Amino acid sequence: xxxxxxxxxxxxxxxxxxxxxxxxxxxxxxxxxxxxxxxxxxxxxxxxxxxxxxxxxxxxxxxxxxxxxxxxxxxxxxxxxxxxxxxxxxxxxxxxxxxxxxxxxxxxxxxxxxxxxxxxxxxxxxxxxxxxxxxxxxxxxxxxxxxxxxxxxxxxxxxxxxxxxxxxxxxxxxxxxxxxxxxxxxxxxxxxxxxxxxxxxxxxxxxxxxxxxxxxxxxxxxxxxxxxxxxxxxxxxxxxxxxxxxxxxxxxxxxxxxxxxxxxxxxxxxxxxxxxxxxxxxxxxxxxxxxxxxxxxxxxxxxx
Amino acid sequence: xxxxxxxxxxxxxxxxxxxxxxxxxxxxxxxxxxxxxxxxxxxxxxxxxxxxxxxxxxxxxxxxxxxxxxxxxxxxxxxxxxxxxxxxxxxxxxxxxxxxxxxxxxxxxxxxxxxxxxxxxxxxxxxxxxxxxxxxxxxxxxxxxxxxxxxxxxxxxxxxxxxxxxxxxxxxxxxxxxxxxxxxxxxxxxxxxxxxxxxxxxxxxxxxxxxxxxxxxxxxxxxxxxxxxxxxxxxxxxxxxxxxxxxxxxxxxxxxxxxxxxxxxxxxxxxxxxxxxxxxxxxxxxxxxxxxxxxxxxxxxxxxxxxxxxxxxxxxxxxxxxxxxxxxxxxxxx
Amino acid sequence: xxxxxxxxxxxxxxxxxxxxxxxxxxxxxxxxxxxxxxxxxxxxxxxxxxxxxxxxxxxxxxxxxxxxxxxxxxxxxxxxxxxxxxxxxxxxxxxxxxxxxxxxxxxxxxxxxxxxxxxxxxxxxxxxxxxxxxxxxxxxxxxxxxxxxxxxxxxxxxxxxxxxxxxxxxxxxxxxxxxxxxxxxxxxxxxxxxxxxxxxxxxxxxxxxxxxxxxxxxxxxxxxxxxxxxxxxxxxxxxxxxxxxxxxxxxxxxxxxxxxxxxxxxxxxxxxxxxxxxxxxxxxxxxxxxxxxxxxxxxxxxxxxxxxxxxxxxxxxxxxxxxxxxxxxxxxxx
Numbered sequence: 013x014x015x016x017x018x019x020x021x022x023x024x025x026x027x028x029x030x031x032x033x034x035x036x037x038x039x040x041x042x043x044x045x046x047x048x049x050x051x052x053x054x055x056x057x058x059x060x061x062x063x064x065x066x067x068x069x070x071x072x073x074x075x076x077x078x079x080x081x082x083x084x085x086x087x088x089x090x091x092x093x094x095x096x097x098x099x100x101x102x103x104x105x106x107x108x109x110x111x112x113x114x115x116x117x118x119x120x121x122x123x124x125x126x127x128x129x130x131x132x133x134x135x136x137x138x139x140x141x142x143x144x145x146x147x148x149x150x151x152x153x154x155x156x157x158x159x160x161x162x163x164x165x166x167x168x169x170x171x172x173x174x175x176x177x178x179x180x181x182x183x184x185x186x187x188x189x190x191x192x193x194x195x196x197x198x199x200x201x202x203x204x205x206x207x208x209x210x211x212x213x214x215x216x217x218x219x220x221x222x223x224x225x226x227x228x229x230x231x232x233x234x235x236x237x238x239x240x241x242x243x244x245x246x247x248x249x250x251x252x253x254x255x256x257x258x259x260x261x262x263x264x265x266x267x268x269x270x271x272x273x274x275x276x277x278x279x280x281x282x283x284x285x286x287x288x289x290x291x292x293x294x295x296x297x298x299x300x301x302x303x304x305x306x307x308x309x310x311x312x313x314x315x316x
Numbered sequence: 317x318x319x320x321x322x323x324x325x326x327x328x329x330x331x332x333x334x335x336x337x338x339x340x341x342x343x344x345x346x347x348x349x350x351x352x353x354x355x356x357x358x359x360x361x362x363x364x365x366x367x368x369x370x371x372x373x374x375x376x377x378x379x380x381x382x383x384x385x386x387x388x389x390x391x392x393x394x395x396x397x398x399x400x401x402x403x404x405x406x407x408x409x410x411x412x413x414x415x416x417x418x419x420x421x422x423x424x425x426x427x428x429x430x431x432x433x434x435x436x437x438x439x440x441x442x443x444x445x446x447x448x449x450x451x452x453x454x455x456x457x458x459x460x461x462x463x464x465x466x467x468x469x470x471x472x473x474x475x476x477x478x479x480x481x482x483x484x485x486x487x488x489x490x491x492x493x494x495x496x497x498x499x500x501x502x503x504x505x506x507x508x509x510x511x512x513x514x515x516x517x518x519x520x521x522x523x524x525x526x527x528x529x530x531x532x533x534x535x536x537x538x539x540x541x542x543x544x545x546x547x548x549x550x551x552x553x554x555x556x557x558x559x560x561x562x563x564x565x566x567x568x569x570x571x572x573x574x575x576x577x578x579x580x581x582x583x584x585x586x587x588x589x590x591x592x593x594x595x596x597x598x599x600x601x602x603x604x605x606x607x608x609x610x611x612x613x614x615x616x617x618x619x620x621x622x623x624x625x626x627x628x629x630x631x632x633x634x635x636x637x638x639x640x641x642x643x644x645x646x647x648x649x650x
Numbered sequence: 651x652x653x654x655x656x657x658x659x660x661x662x663x664x665x666x667x668x669x670x671x672x673x674x675x676x677x678x679x680x681x682x683x684x685x686x687x688x689x690x691x692x693x694x695x696x697x698x699x700x701x702x703x704x705x706x707x708x709x710x711x712x713x714x715x716x717x718x719x720x721x722x723x724x725x726x727x728x729x730x731x732x733x734x735x736x737x738x739x740x741x742x743x744x745x746x747x748x749x750x751x752x753x754x755x756x757x758x759x760x761x762x763x764x765x766x767x768x769x770x771x772x773x774x775x776x777x778x779x780x781x782x783x784x785x786x787x788x789x790x791x792x793x794x795x796x797x798x799x800x801x802x803x804x805x806x807x808x809x810x811x812x813x814x815x816x817x818x819x820x821x822x823x824x825x826x827x828x829x830x831x832x833x834x835x836x837x838x839x840x841x842x843x844x845x846x847x848x849x850x851x852x853x854x855x856x857x858x859x860x861x862x863x864x865x866x867x868x869x870x871x872x873x874x875x876x877x878x879x880x881x882x883x884x885x886x887x888x889x890x891x892x893x894x895x896x897x898x899x900x901x902x903x904x905x906x907x908x909x910x911x912x913x914x915x916x917x918x919x920x921x922x923x924x925x926x927x928x929x930x931x932x933x934x935x936x937x938x939x940x941x942x943x944x945x946x947x948x949x950x951x952x953x954x955x956x957x958x959x960x961x962x963x964x965x966x967x968x969x970x971x972x973x974x975x976x977x978x979x980x981x982x983x984x
Contacts, residue, residue: 155668159960160922166944167956171679247793251926254795256945271795275930278799279807289796297791304787379887411890418888423881426900428907428978437899438889473979489889 035232038309042302045309051301058295062113071104073111073265078102087281097283100273105284108265109291115259115266116295119180119249124241126184131191132234138192139199139230140222149192156189165248169257176259179252183245194237198230232310239303243296250292267292324352325529326376326414326497330389333368333375337384345371347553347604348389353529355496358520360544360561361533362576368553369533370419373499376531377416378406393497412442415490417519419502421482425474431458431485432470438492453492461488461518480511484518491522498523499531504539516543537580541565549573552601552609559634569634569641571616608638616640654975658968669960673953674718680949701728727954732946737954740939746829747817747935748928752920754851755858760913763863767870767909768902774875782867789864794923798857798930805853812853815932818846854931858923862916869912873905880904907978914970918963 042048061068071077079102081088089097096105138149156164165182172178202208203226211221252258253268262269267288274284333346346368353359361369374380375387378398391398393414398406418424426434435454439445445453451470458466461484474482483503490498500519504512520543523530532544540547540561548558549570557570568574575594596613603609607622614621620639628637680686685701686693693701702708721727727737770782806814818824818831824843826834832851835844877883878901886900924937932938936955943951 151664151668154665155672158665158669158964159672159956160919160963162922162925163956163959166925166940167676167952170944170947170949170952171676171681173681243791247791250793251795254793254926255929255941268793271793271799274799278803282803282807285796285799285803289793289799292796293788293792296793297788300787300791377888379884407890407892409890410888416888418881418885420881424885426882426886426904427980428903429899430979433899437891437895441889441891441895475980486885489885 035310038232038306041309042305045305048302048305048309051298051305054294054298055302058113058298059117061110062117065110065114069104069107069110071107073103073108074263075104075107076102077104085280087277087284089281089283096287097281099270099284100277100281105287108270109267109287112265112267112270112288112291113295115176115264116246116249116292119176119183120242120246120295120299123180123183123245123249124187124238126180127187127241127245128191128234128238130184130188131193132195134188134192135195135199136222136227139196139203139226146196150196153189153192156186157193161186162248162251165252166255166257169252174257174260179249179258182252182257183248186248187241187245190241191234191237194233195230198233199226202226202229233307236303236307236310239299239306243299243303246296246299247292324354325393326531327352327392328372328376328389329392331372331375331391332388333371333380334386334388335384336386344604345553346375349548349550349553349555351548351555351558353497353531355529356523356527357546358523358530358532358544360540360547361531361550362535362537362540362547363550364535366552367550369550370501372550373416373501373531373533377410377414377499378403379410379416408442411438411495412493413495414497414499415493415495417483417487417490417498417500417503420506421479421486422506424486425482427474430471430473431477435470435485435489435492438489442493454488457488457492458485461485461491461522462514463488479507480515483507483511483515487515487518487522491526494526495528497529497531499533501533502535505534505536519543537565537576549576552604554604554609554637555628555635556610556637557634563634567644569631569636569644570610570638571614571640571642572610574642575613575615616642655972658971662964662968665964666961669957669964670719670722671715673722673957674715677949677953722957725958727957728950730943730951731948732942732951737951740951741936741954741958743829744934744936744939747831747933748921748924748937750830750832750847751851751854751858751924751928751933751935752917754855755920755923756862756913756917758855758859759862759866759916762859763866764870764906764909767867768874768905770867770871771874771878779871782871786864786868789860789867792860793926794857794860795926795930797860798854798927801853801857802930813850817850817934818843822846850933854927854933857930858920858927861923862913862920865912865916866909870905870909873908874901877901877905903977907974910974910977911970914967914973917970918966921959921962 078088078094078098081098082100082102087098087100088094091097094104094106096109099105099108134149134153138146159167164186165179168182168185169178172181199222208221208225211225212218249258250266250268250271253266254272256269256272258266258269270288271285274281274288277284329350331346331349332344335343335345337343349368349372351359351361361372363369371380376391376398378401380387387399389399393409396405398409401409425431432451432454435457436445436450439450439453454470455466458469463469463481463484469477469481469485474485477485483506487503498519503519504515507515516539519530519532522528530543532539534540544561546558546560547564548555549564549572550556551572557564557568557573564573565577568577572594575592578592579594594613595615601609602611602622604625607624608614608617608626611617611621618640626637626639628635630636631641685698725738729735730737730740733740766782770779773779802814806812813819822843824831824835824840825838827837828834831847832844835841835847882904883896883900886896891900921936924935925940926937927933928935928937929941936959940952940955942948943955
């Protein structure tokens with residue numbers, strides 16, 4: 013058997029249980045799963061609203077069409093003119109929610125990608141090299157995980173100063189150890205699996221095994237985690253913004269900040285808390301549903 | 317005791333087990349199986365994995381899940397049909413009158429509960445024994461199944477025992493209430509070869525001592541040869557041949573039985589004679605209504621094998637489900 | 651067992667050390683440098699000079715770090731710029747409230763989550779199961795502060811069943827020897843004060859419990875589903891044990907092992923969840939103080955609280971590991 017034949021053999025489906033084939037089957041299952049379809053619909057709605065915001069929003073995010081209607085005791089609720097009512101400055105709540113989707117999506121996606129990239133690099137270093145590299149990386153990961161995520165995000169955002177970039181970086185950093193640990197664990201278990209031992213015994217080079225076999229087969233749980241991370245990143249961004257650590261410009265609508273600013277009007281204008289809150293739930297729920305169902309579709313252990 | 321001493325203790329008639337699956341076809345795992353065992357007798361249920369022998373035993377014990385499984389037929393024990401018994405009555409019988417030893421001693425013991433508790437809970441449940449009395453009885457029991465230093469072992473956890481010891485502990489639990497029927501499902505498969513013989517010897521002795529009926533489920537004809545009085549060979553959910561041990565070994569009539577025997581190494585075979593595995597795999601089956609399920613792998617296949625299911629017929633002291641059986645000694649031209 | 655605890659404790663050292671390094675550099679990275687960060691932007695030059703001298707900010711970093719470490723070990727984190735009182739004192743003042751809230755939330759999550767997860771698994775695929783699965787997915791997707799708003803609006807503002815904010819009615823004449831208001835009422839014989847404190851706890855505890863509850867339900871359900879298919883549960887059934895015994899001794903004792911780990915992890919996270927919950931309910935605890943410290947740029951407070959909360963989180967996880975060793979005999983021996 014020549015080396016290329018060995019590689020061809022190790023790439024066949026029988027030898028690699030976690031490969032692309034499994035992902036295709038999972039994808040087929042997912043397309044027939046009503047819960048996942050609901051999730052996809054929610055995500056699609058969220059993404060479309062974010063992209064098309066200027067086209068579908070009835071007003072601009074800073075317009076104050078109802079400025080004259082606001083008094084210290086009354087903030088008009090939903091009406092035919094303003095479906096989600098007005099906010100405390102006479103701005104159209106629906107338009108603010110629609111524009112807020114942009115911030116949410118942007119922060120969620122960027123934070124997830126940055127966190128995943130950082131985590132994958134660390135995890136790959138630990139998983140591929142082992143020994144002291146592994147020890148050092150995992151110690152760093154342990155320390156990072158010893159601080160509750162939100163607290164760490166607060167600390168980082170405080171250092172970086174008030175901006176949307178700080179929020180993204182802060183949330184990215186708290187996701188780094190999660191991805192690092194996940195990928196390392198996957199790579200370790202893959203390294204011990206039969207097809208890798210087979211490839212190694214046939215003299216395939218270490219780097220080639222890692223890049224062409226171990227890494228691709230470790231990706232399924234990473235994809236699941238990335239989907240779930242989008243949900244938590246959106247919620248964490250909203251939490252930071254709720255605590256006053258969001259973007260620098262308070263006139264840019266952010267769902268978390270919108271919720272925080274309604275605290276004084278909860279009794280008189282509950283719609284100001286309801287709509288931004290629901291918006292966060294819808295966005296987060298979409299990614300949660302798809303992520304969970306994807307996990308079940310990919311992992312035979314969850315399938316019953 | 318409603319039965320006379322000579323009647324069968326356990327009488328299984330037309331047992332049929334069907335697994336139903338939502339969005340899939342039903343699977344008939346056991347199809348019209350019948351057998352009887354009397355006290356002190358050992359019956360072997362033999363077949364490859366997937367032949368339905370384990371499902372048969374679980375159905376007799378009432379251990380199949382209630383959902384998505386349908387069990388039909390009759391399991392008479394002591395005059396009662398166990399399949400129609402209320403669940404709590406069945407619980408009273410399980411562990412007291414009928415007990416079971418499972419295949420894998422590694423996974424069949426609760427890892428976080430001491431051995432002692434797992435033994436004494438049987439006494440507590442069925443014999444109103446508690447505390448010191450139950451502990452003493454458990455220690456005696458462990459001693460009887462050949463576990464040394466039982467006092468210490470009772471306090472230990474399963475992972476602290478060797479595989480053979482664990483299987484002995486499982487046997488002890490099964491024998492705690494001196495059951496009248498003991499079902500052993502591949503009790504030696506997961507053990508080292510040297511331990512296997514000891515465990516079989518133990519089962520044999522215990523059955524002789526207590527006069528229990530033993531149902532031995534195995535794929536290993538060696539086990540059958542050393543232990544069983546009668547043998548039922550199962551294939552694809554049905555009994556294909558049943559006979560006394562001596563008759564079966566001397567003269568297998570069903571080609572499947574013949575194949576099983578030929579695939580076992582024998583001391584009386586000429587040196588260097590190759591073992592003959594049965595061609596094909598247990599997944600190459602015909603569904604019974606279309607003919608003999610073994611036909612796709614059968615060396616003796618004739619046209620009559622397919623088309624209609626072969627009937628189970630009594631031929632000279634044995635029952636056989638085959639339209640073209642292997643020849644008897646008289647029929648073989650010398 | 652002792653060895654196990656000691657080894658876990660030894661692992662704790664590097665983590666806490668790493669944590670202190672992180673925090674040390676964090677303060678130095680804050681806008682305006684550590685002196686401004688710790689004293690606030692309006693600090694006088696004299697006080698800045700005093701802090702620089704106190705922290706040895708003119709000395710090399712390793713001297714600074716060792717000073718920082720010495721002070722941290724003595725729980726000296728300087729003064730809060732909001733209240734001008736030592737951070738440690740503020741911690742001691744606000745901690746009991748959060749402790750009370752966290753315990754209430756955790757009790758709620760465990761007391762509801764474990765039975766619900768168990769029942770969901772037992773009714774697998776039926777409406778109760780679907781409901782709990784949906785609920786647990788929703789539970790992690792709802793931001794804690796939004797849930798807090800909903801609860802506050804519906805049950806406090808609209809229905810008036812519970813107070814909208816605070817820990818106790820300020821008009822109530824109550825002594826607080828421990829700072830745990832529910833306990834204080836009992837200790838001082840003022841049950842009315844206790845009851846009032848409980849009523850103030852209900853809504854924030856529900857809000858804070860939502861995520862741990864969702865996760866505990868999910869893990870318990872998955873774990874029970876795994877365990878009921880284990881061989882040892884079948885063994886227990888074969889012994890004829892009562893369903894009660896099987897559930898308690900054989901199913902739950904194994905199924906709860908992973909749940910313990912999760913409960914511990916979630917317990918540690920309650921403190922960061924409290925930052926959001928306490929803000930909504932104006933509940934005067936650690937979380938609210940931290941939230942205020944964030945908006946007031948009170949870095950001395952943040953630094954001290956992060957270190958203490960993280961240390962607490964690590965200690966809770968250690969406690970969980972150790973208790974895991976107590977319940978699982980396999981860990982104990984290793």
